[in-house]
Amino acid sequence: MNYTKLLKRGIIEENPVLVQLLALCPLLAVTTSAINAAAMGLSTTAVMICACCAISLLRRLIPNEVRIAVFVVIVATFVTLLQLVMEAYTPSINEALGIYIPLIVVNCMLFARIEAFASKNKVFPSAVDALGMGIGYTIGLLTVGIMREFFGTGSIFGIALIRDPSFHMLIMVMAPGAFFALGIIIMIKKYIEIKKAEKR
Amino acid sequence: MKNILIPALALFLTTAISTALLGIARDFTAAPIEMQRKKTQEKAMNEVLPDASAFTEISFSPKDSIKSITRIFEGEKDGAVTGYVVELSPSGYGGEINMVVGISKENNLVSGMRILNHSETPGLGALAAEENFYTRFNGKKLSPLTVVKTSPSADNEIEAITASTITSRAVTNAVNEAIEWYTEAVK
Numbered sequence: 001m002n003y004t005k006l007l008k009r010g011i012i013e014e015n016p017v018l019v020q021l022l023a024l025c026p027l028l029a030v031t032t033s034a035i036n037a038a039a040m041g042l043s044t045t046a047v048m049i050c051a052c053c054a055i056s057l058l059r060r061l062i063p064n065e066v067r068i069a070v071f072v073v074i075v076a077t078f079v080t081l082l083q084l085v086m087e088a089y090t091p092s093i094n095e096a097l098g099i100y101i102p103l104i105v106v107n108c109m110l111f112a113r114i115e116a117f118a119s120k121n122k123v124f125p126s127a128v129d130a131l132g133m134g135i136g137y138t139i140g141l142l143t144v145g146i147m148r149e150f151f152g153t154g155s156i157f158g159i160a161l162i163r164d165p166s167f168h169m170l171i172m173v174m175a176p177g178a179f180f181a182l183g184i185i186i187m188i189k190k191y192i193e194i195k196k197a198e199k200r
Numbered sequence: 201m202k203n204i205l206i207p208a209l210a211l212f213l214t215t216a217i218s219t220a221l222l223g224i225a226r227d228f229t230a231a232p233i234e235m236q237r238k239k240t241q242e243k244a245m246n247e248v249l250p251d252a253s254a255f256t257e258i259s260f261s262p263k264d265s266i267k268s269i270t271r272i273f274e275g276e277k278d279g280a281v282t283g284y285v286v287e288l289s290p291s292g293y294g295g296e297i298n299m300v301v302g303i304s305k306e307n308n309l310v311s312g313m314r315i316l317n318h319s320e321t322p323g324l325g326a327l328a329a330e331e332n333f334y335t336r337f338n339g340k341k342l343s344p345l346t347v348v349k350t351s352p353s354a355d356n357e358i359e360a361i362t363a364s365t366i367t368s369r370a371v372t373n374a375v376n377e378a379i380e381w382y383t384e385a386v387k
Contacts, residue, residue, distance in 0.1 A: 062210060070211065076218075084225050084226060084233070087236065
């Protein structure tokens with residue numbers, strides 16, 4: 001098993017946000033600022049790695065008829081653990097992400113990886129797959145977040161770069177802006193890939 | 201029978217182990233979480249009643265018309281009572297809203313409102329926790345406030361958050377309860 005290839009797959013070829021267009025609801029909501037996007041991406045990655053490892057370890061013990069219910073309980077447990085830890089030790093991020101932390105439970109990307117990979121493979125490959133998808137997800141969220149924050153408020157990661165309010169396009173921090181930003185970033189990614197393929 | 205027992209056992213074990221793990225985690229994190237809650241509470245109390253340096257909880261006589269009030273604190277500075285912070289938990293759209301209202305004794309006005317905890321809809325009712333909404337209560341006189349959907353034309357009118365009338369009303373009614381308690385118990 002080529003682990004580098006497995007890792008790359010989640011980041012580039014099958015990026016959950018930029019290619020598979022999964023988990024768009026949290027994308028809309030938390031990419032209003034780059035730091036929230038990063039926090040969400042990292043939180044989801046942490047949950048995904050833990051859940052995929054746990055499910056991979058138990059894959060031979062989970063009866064097929066109840067597998068979805070068991071997956072949900074396991075994912076929900078890890079998300080609740082994350083929530084408790086964040087509420088206790090990182091309250092500002094907890095407040096910023098708010099209701100979107102518990103919503104990680106219903107993030108379809110998690111179940112897609114569990115169903116397609118973790119429930120059928122060994123622990124280490126499952127962890128690598130989850131990590132790759134998580135990194136891809138975080139990169140997807142971050143690029144959209146940076147774009148929305150910059151064009152919407154003139155700052156990146158809270159550091160004001162362009163203070164002139166006439167530059168700030170308010171629509172970028174609202175829902176349509178998320179779609180605009182996502183579309184443009186997918187376009188840029190595709191362009192780079194097509195150019196690279198042409199060179200060969 | 202066996203093909204019902206085994207899945208049932210798997211489900212039982214999964215939920216039992218998960219619950220045990222969560223119970224342990226809760227015990228570990230209970231103290232820091234409580235500390236964070238106290239910090240947010242204190243910060244909010246200082247924001248809604250700026251001219252008070254110490255807060256002491258006082259007792260109050262519960263009544264039906266002020267049933268959202270959970271605790272009341274007396275704020276004092278340099279030995280004199282400067283105002284009160286009323287903590288309330290009204291029912292909002294998505295659940296309970298934990299909030300505090302400051303009433304200044306010197307000016308006999310509402311000195312501030314802050315929301316500590318809520319489950320309102322993000323982007324709609326959740327905007328009640330933001331500066332744009334909570335500052336609408338600053339300096340209001342101690343008479344019942346009403347929620348209006350357009351720009352307020354009278355001093356006792358509060359503009360609702362667009363498409364979040366239920367949340368806006370819940371918060372405003374809570375402020376009214378604080379006002380009612382103050383006018384009966386203190387003035």
